[in-house]
Amino acid sequence: MEKIKIGIVGLGKLGWKHAENIAHKIPHAELIAACSATEEKIEKAKKELGITYGYTNYEKMVQNPEIDAIAIISPSKYHYEHIELALKNGKHIFCEKPLALTLEECEKIEKLVKEYPHLYFMLGFMRRFDESYAYAKQKIDEGLIGKPFMIRCYGLDPIDLVDVAIPFAKTSGGLYLDMMIHDIDLARWYLQSEGKTAYALGGCYVRDEFAQYNDIDNGVALIEFDNGSIGMFYAGRTCAHGYHIETEIIGTKGSLRIGTTPDKNMTSIFNENGVVKECCSSFLERFEQAYFNEVNYFINCLIHKERPSVKVSDGVLSTKIAYACQKSLDEKSIITI
Known part of the structure; x- marks a missing residue:
C-alpha cells in the first residue's frame, strides 16, 4: 500500500x-x-x-x-x-x-x-483517542449509565513545570483555551450537547506572574448545556503530586470515572512512607498512546477516503465555550454562549 x-x-x-x-x-x-x-x-x-x-x-x-x-x-x-x-x-x-x-x-x-x-481536515483532540476515554464513550453510548446529565473534569499540570508555563502563557490563549478546552471537548462529546451558559472564577493563587498575560494559575467553570446537563471544570498549573487528568460522567443509572488517581503504572512501592503509587509527570507520558492513535486514525481516514470524526466545527464550538469562560472570569458574570 x-x-x-x-x-x-x-x-x-x-x-x-x-x-x-x-x-x-x-x-x-x-x-x-x-x-x-x-x-x-x-x-x-x-x-x-x-x-x-x-x-x-x-x-x-x-x-x-x-x-x-x-x-x-x-x-x-x-x-x-x-x-x-x-x-x-x-x-x-x-x-x-x-x-x-x-x-x-x-x-x-x-x-x-x-x-x-x-x-480532509482533522483537529487533534487527543483524549478522544485515549483507550480509557474511548471505552467510557462506548459504555455511555451502550446506555450503561443511563442518560448522562453531569460531567466533572480536572485538568492539572504539575507545579514542577510552572516556570515553563509562565512564558508560554504569553501566546497560549490562556488557561481556558489552552488547558480546559480538552475537557470542554470531552463534555460536548459525552453529553452530546453544546454550551448554553458559563460562569467562571479563578486567580493567581501560587504564581502572580501569570497576571501580566491576563491569565491565571488555577480556574474553575460551571457550564450549562443546551440539553440541561451540567459541566463542572477545574484546570490548574500548580498540582503538587504530578499531572492529574480526571473525568467523571454521571448518568441516570450510574457513573463512570477515568483517571481517579493519576497512576504512573501498576507498581506499588512499600516503604517507610507506607504504600506509595507514583504519578504521571507530564501530558506526553499520560497520553503517549493517544497521540499515536489520533494521527494513525487520520492517516487511515486519508487512505480509506473517510471524513475524520473530529471536525473543524468541534474546534469552533469548543472555542466558543472557552471564550465564554474567559469572558465570565473577566466580567465576573454569567455569560450566555
Missing part, C-alpha cells in the same frame, strides 16, 4: 513526538519534510528521523508537490496562517488544538475548510 507523505511544522516537545510517530511507528505514513524556525532542529530531524526536505520557510514546504498532508504542531498563534496556506496548496491537514487563538480566526478557518471539500 502506498504511504501518505507528510510534512510537519513545529518541532517542539509535542511536535517531535508526532514526528517520531510518523517517521517510525505509523505504518502507512512517511515523514518526508519538516519545518522549524531553527536550523538545529531541522538538522536533527534529518539525522534522527530521515526526512528528505528541511525548511525554515513554511510556505516553501507546503508548495512541495510530493507532500500529501501537513501536520500542524506549530505555536497556536500561527495556526490560522498555516492552515490557510496548506489548504491553498492542496494539502490535507492534521492540526493540534486549539484551532486558533481567537474565535474570529476559528470561524474563518471553518469557512476556509468548507471551500476545499476535496481536502
Whole structure:
C-alpha cells in the first residue's frame, strides 16, 4: 500500500513526538519534510528521523508537490496562517488544538475548510483517542449509565513545570483555551450537547506572574448545556503530586470515572512512607498512546477516503465555550454562549 507523505511544522516537545510517530511507528505514513524556525532542529530531524526536505520557510514546504498532508504542531498563534496556506496548496491537514487563538480566526478557518471539500481536515483532540476515554464513550453510548446529565473534569499540570508555563502563557490563549478546552471537548462529546451558559472564577493563587498575560494559575467553570446537563471544570498549573487528568460522567443509572488517581503504572512501592503509587509527570507520558492513535486514525481516514470524526466545527464550538469562560472570569458574570 502506498504511504501518505507528510510534512510537519513545529518541532517542539509535542511536535517531535508526532514526528517520531510518523517517521517510525505509523505504518502507512512517511515523514518526508519538516519545518522549524531553527536550523538545529531541522538538522536533527534529518539525522534522527530521515526526512528528505528541511525548511525554515513554511510556505516553501507546503508548495512541495510530493507532500500529501501537513501536520500542524506549530505555536497556536500561527495556526490560522498555516492552515490557510496548506489548504491553498492542496494539502490535507492534521492540526493540534486549539484551532486558533481567537474565535474570529476559528470561524474563518471553518469557512476556509468548507471551500476545499476535496481536502480532509482533522483537529487533534487527543483524549478522544485515549483507550480509557474511548471505552467510557462506548459504555455511555451502550446506555450503561443511563442518560448522562453531569460531567466533572480536572485538568492539572504539575507545579514542577510552572516556570515553563509562565512564558508560554504569553501566546497560549490562556488557561481556558489552552488547558480546559480538552475537557470542554470531552463534555460536548459525552453529553452530546453544546454550551448554553458559563460562569467562571479563578486567580493567581501560587504564581502572580501569570497576571501580566491576563491569565491565571488555577480556574474553575460551571457550564450549562443546551440539553440541561451540567459541566463542572477545574484546570490548574500548580498540582503538587504530578499531572492529574480526571473525568467523571454521571448518568441516570450510574457513573463512570477515568483517571481517579493519576497512576504512573501498576507498581506499588512499600516503604517507610507506607504504600506509595507514583504519578504521571507530564501530558506526553499520560497520553503517549493517544497521540499515536489520533494521527494513525487520520492517516487511515486519508487512505480509506473517510471524513475524520473530529471536525473543524468541534474546534469552533469548543472555542466558543472557552471564550465564554474567559469572558465570565473577566466580567465576573454569567455569560450566555
